Every structure is written in C-alpha cells, then in structure tokens.
Amino acid sequence: KGNVYAGGGGLGSSKSKLFVVDAQGKEKTLAELDGIAIQAIAVDSSDRVYAATSPDGKVYRVDSGGKAEVFYDPKAKYIWALAVDRAGNLYVGTGDEGEIHRVSPNGAGSVFFRTEEAHARSLAVDSSGNLIAGTDPSGLILRITPAGQGFVVYQAPKREITTVAVAPDGAIYAAGV
Numbered sequence: 001k002g003n004v005y006a007g008g009g010g011l012g013s014s015k016s017k018l019f020v021v022d023a024q025g026k027e028k029t030l031a032e033l034d035g036i037a038i039q040a041i042a043v044d045s046s047d048r049v050y051a052a053t054s055p056d057g058k059v060y061r062v063d064s065g066g067k068a069e070v071f072y073d074p075k076a077k078y079i080w081a082l083a084v085d086r087a088g089n090l091y092v093g094t095g096d097e098g099e100i101h102r103v104s105p106n107g108a109g110s111v112f113f114r115t116e117e118a119h120a121r122s123l124a125v126d127s128s129g130n131l132i133a134g135t136d137p138s139g140l141i142l143r144i145t146p147a148g149q150g151f152v153v154y155q156a157p158k159r160e161i162t163t164v165a166v167a168p169d170g171a172i173y174a175a176g177v
Contacts, residue, residue: 007038134161
C-alpha cells in the first residue's frame with residue numbers, strides 16, 4: 001500500500017518504537033513494544049506488520065490501528081531477520097544458535113532449519129518459495145527448500161551477511177561486513 005515501516009530503540013529505554021510513513025509522506029508512531037530495539041520487520045499479504053525486538057525479544061504482530069500482540073517467542077538471544085512466504089508462513093532468523101523458525105499464520109512455530117552458524121542474520125524468499133539466508137560468522141548465503149533442505153550458494157569473503165534480496169529474475173544480492 002506504499003507504506004514504509006521503520007523500527008527504533010536505544011539504550012536506556014525498555015521500549016522500542018515502530019514507525020510508519022504512509023504513501024503521502026505522513027509519519028506516525030504505530031506502536032511501542034517491549035524491548036531495547038526493533039531488529040527486523042516484515043509485512044504479510046494481509047498487510048499485518050511483524051516486528052521483532054532484541055535482545056531476548058519476541059515477534060509482535062501489529063494491526064493497522066497500532067494494536068500489538070506477541071505473535072511468537074523463539075526463545076533466542078537475538079532475532080535478526082523476518083520473511084514471509086506466499087503461504088503466509090513467517091520465518092524468523094535467530095542468533096546465538098543460528099536457527100530459523102517457521103511460524104504458521106496462526107502463530108504455531110518451531111525450528112525449521114539449523115544453519116550450523118552462530119547467527120541466521122538475514123532472510124528473503126525467492127519466487128520458488130525457497131528461503132535465502134545470510135549467516136555469521138562464515139559469511140554464507142544459503143538456499144533452503146520449502147522441505148528444509150539447505151545448501152551453500154556462496155561463501156563471501158566477509159564474515160557477516162547482513163541482508164539478502166532476490167530480484168525478479170532470481171539473482172541473489174547480498175551485503176556483507
């Protein structure tokens with residue numbers, strides 16, 4: 001719908017803020033969530049916003065009126081990334097254990113894939129429904145099938161893949177530090 005969402009937070013506060021800027025450029029605070037910072041945001045096909053807080057955070061689902069509810073708790077130190085597939089499943093990339101959780105639209109979730117890395121740092125979904133994940137500390141870019149079979153697409157010379165994106169032609173773009 002042309003909205004842009006951004007998360008904020010900072011040391012010294014136990015609340016983080018989810019901001020929305022609409023297509024006309026009007027901005028507002030959509031919700032305040034428990035947690036130091038919002039680390040990841042995703043929007044599903046029904047325009048529900050998911051925001052993940054860190055550290056020791058949770059995934060919140062926020063409606064267009066700003067009502068927020070805890071949607072999923074992966075019980076992980078960090079939640080680094082969120083992505084939604086065509087079926088409405090939410091993928092949650094976590095840290096310290098490098099797990100990726102799959103959460104159904106009703107909020108039931110479990111570990112979908114273990115990366116064997118410390119952090120599943122970034123996520124995207126390609127047109128075939130494969131999950132693309134960037135990791136830390138080995139700088140891996142993984143392709144994980146809907147059945148949960150993963151393989152390394154590329155090992156970057158950087159240790160941390162902070163974001164991944166998939167172009168319409170299937171090309172994978174990644175940023176590493």
